[in-house]
Amino acid sequence: MDSLYLLILFSYLLGSISAAIITCKLMGLPDPRTLGSNNPGATNVLRIGGKKAAALTLLGDFLKGLIPVLITRAIGGGDELLGMVGFAAFIGHLYPIFFGFRGGKGVATAFGVIIGLSLPVALVAAGVWLVIAKVFKISSLAALIAAMMTPAVGWYLNMPESQIYMLAVLVLFLIWRHRSNIEKLFNGGEGQIGGR
Numbered sequence: 001m002d003s004l005y006l007l008i009l010f011s012y013l014l015g016s017i018s019a020a021i022i023t024c025k026l027m028g029l030p031d032p033r034t035l036g037s038n039n040p041g042a043t044n045v046l047r048i049g050g051k052k053a054a055a056l057t058l059l060g061d062f063l064k065g066l067i068p069v070l071i072t073r074a075i076g077g078g079d080e081l082l083g084m085v086g087f088a089a090f091i092g093h094l095y096p097i098f099f100g101f102r103g104g105k106g107v108a109t110a111f112g113v114i115i116g117l118s119l120p121v122a123l124v125a126a127g128v129w130l131v132i133a134k135v136f137k138i139s140s141l142a143a144l145i146a147a148m149m150t151p152a153v154g155w156y157l158n159m160p161e162s163q164i165y166m167l168a169v170l171v172l173f174l175i176w177r178h179r180s181n182i183e184k185l186f187n188g189g190e191g192q193i194g195g196r
Helices: 004-014 020-025 044-049 051-074 079-094 106-119 121-138 139-154 161-177 179-187
Strands: none
Touching: 004 051, 020 044, 020 051, 020 121, 044 051, 051 106, 079 161, 079 179, 106 121, 106 139, 106 161, 121 139, 121 161, 139 161, 139 179, 161 179
């Protein structure tokens, strides 16, 4: 039982490491929480620092969702523990203890979690994101639509029930964290991918 709690704590702490803030600091860029959308995530880093900084941020955020799930799977963790560990990493990204609980919106970290749980579900989500992003050129819209589909896709592809419930809660958090983006979408003011 103690090892279970330690694994969940490790996942949260790993999720709390902000790839955006660290990348910007190492590359001599402004803190992403002070420019653009003020969000420490890859889309905002793209606006203020370019493609290389955004790619590093995206990779870092993705890996901190994927790694805890892979570790848990490697040590024989069950379906419920896999979901809990992934969710802990996701919450760490949203509410990082190292950065005053002021984190990003969680899309890349959520994708890392999903790909660790089910590659087929992740591939469907990635495909939906790519199509919507290509057509509308709006990252938040693509992310929200892709995320909202994942519980249904998980159910269709026979994911464990506990993980489907976890995905549903994760989606609710993503919607909540994107509430300002949703308002801008309705008002026609949401920025496009690569826009400054």
